[in-house]
Amino acid sequence: GAVVSQHPSRVICKSGTSVKIECRSLDFQATTMFWYRQFPKQSLMLMATSNEGSKATYEQGVEKDKFLINHASLTLSTLTVTSAHPEDSSFYICSARVGVVYNSPLHFGNGTRLTVT
Amino acid sequence: AQRVTQPEKLLSVFKGAPVELKCNYSYSGSPELFWYVQYSRQRLQLLLRHISRESIKGFTADLNKGETSFHLKKPFAQEEDSAMYYCALTLRTGTASKLTFGTGTRLQVTL
Numbered sequence: 001g002a003v004v005s006q007h008p009s010r011v012i013c014k015s016g017t018s019v020k021i022e023c024r025s026l027d028f029q030a031t032t033m034f035w036y037r038q039f040p041k042q043s044l045m046l047m048a049t050s051n052e053g054s055k056a057t058y059e060q061g062v063e064k065d066k067f068l069i070n071h072a073s074l075t076l077s078t079l080t081v082t083s084a085h086p087e088d089s090s091f092y093i094c095s096a097r098v099g100v101v102y103n104s105p106l107h108f109g110n111g112t113r114l115t116v117t
Numbered sequence: 118a119q120r121v122t123q124p125e126k127l128l129s130v131f132k133g134a135p136v137e138l139k140c141n142y143s144y145s146g147s148p149e150l151f152w153y154v155q156y157s158r159q160r161l162q163l164l165l166r167h168i169s170r171e172s173i174k175g176f177t178a179d180l181n182k183g184e185t186s187f188h189l190k191k192p193f194a195q196e197e198d199s200a201m202y203y204c205a206l207t208l209r210t211g212t213a214s215k216l217t218f219g220t221g222t223r224l225q226v227t228l
Contacts, residue, residue, distance in 0.1 A: 004160075034215065041126075043203065043220040044161075093161070095216075105151070106216060108161040 002028050002098045006109025013084055014117055021079045021112045023094030029074035030096035034106065035067075038091040047092075050077040084116040119144040121206050121219035129225040130194050138189040138222050140178075140204030148206045150180055150187040151216070155201040164189075164202070174198070194226045 003026040013019050023033055031052045036044040048069050049057040056069035066088075068080040077096075081088055091113050095106040120143045130136055142148055152164040165173045167180040167187060178189045187204060204219040 036218075044218045046215055046217065049215055095161075105163040105166065107163075110160045 002096075002107045004030075004094065004096050004107045004109040006094050006112055008112060009110055010113045010115075012115045012117060015085055016083055018080055018082045019084055019114060021081075021092055021094070021114075023077045023079070023096070023109055025075045025096045025107075028096075028098050030077075030098070031074060033071060033077040033094055033096045035069065035077075035079050036093045036095065038093060038111075040091075044093060047079075052077075081114065084114070086116045089114055089116045119148070119206055119208060119217050121204050121217055123202075123204055123219035123222050125222045126220070127223045127225065129227060132196055132226055132228050133193050136189075136191040136194045136198065136224065136226075138202050138204075138224065140187045140189065140219060142185050142187065142204075142206050144185075144206060144208070146208065148180075148208070150178070151205045151207070152176070152178055152187075152189050153203045153205055153218075155203070157200070161203070194224075196226050196228070199224055199226045 005024045005026050007022045033050040035047045037047050038044050046059050047062045050069050050071040052071045052074050058064050071077040091111050093111040095108045097104050122141045150167040153161050154164040155161045176191045178187050180187050201221050201223050203221045205216050207214050207216045
């Protein structure tokens with residue numbers, strides 16, 4: 001089955017530094033990947049849609065300059081949290097769609113827990 | 118805007134009892150509804166989708182457009198069903214679609 005690998009699974013960084021999270025589709029090509037953020041005991045909130053070869057589409061209220069998304073290949077999307085602050089501490093999850101049909105199921109990575117000290 | 122509501126944060130049932138996880142949605146178009154499940158220490162995964170009209174692990178869900186609901190049901194709960202369940206909706210907007218999740222319901226099956 002389709003596998004999405006997310007790395008790292010945990011990261012601790014100091015306030016003001018930047019952190020990069022990778023999302024890879026291991027056995028399929030993903031023209032579209034999605035980045036979600038999940039606060040404790042809350043739902044997954046879509047942050048942005050990552051499109052291969054073009055600019056990401058950000059949801060309302062998500063800072064483009066703070067959460068940089070790059071989708072340079074059909075198997076890799078990266079999320080960089082720039083100048084991280086403690087309020088950016090959260091669980092970040094990526095997902096990828098197999099195929100291009102709008103209602104194809106999403107496959108999720110294991111998530112990255114970011115802690116900013 | 119589309120919205121998915123799961124009114125219960127926690128649902129606790131005894132093993133063998135029927136289960137119904139509620140999901141209501143608001144969307145003016147033709148929605149595609151899904152149920153995703155997250156077992157302890159595992160990633161989120163698809164459980165079932167309304168267009169498939171199938172039963173997965175004994176679970177079924179029927180889309181009721183009149184009540185704008187997509188409740189997840191199982192006649193007899195098993196211990197291994199304990200997990201976090203998310204109802205989700207996707208917009209029919211071609212390839213530029215996105216999945217909106219409800220807040221999730223934790224199902225706890227006890228002996």
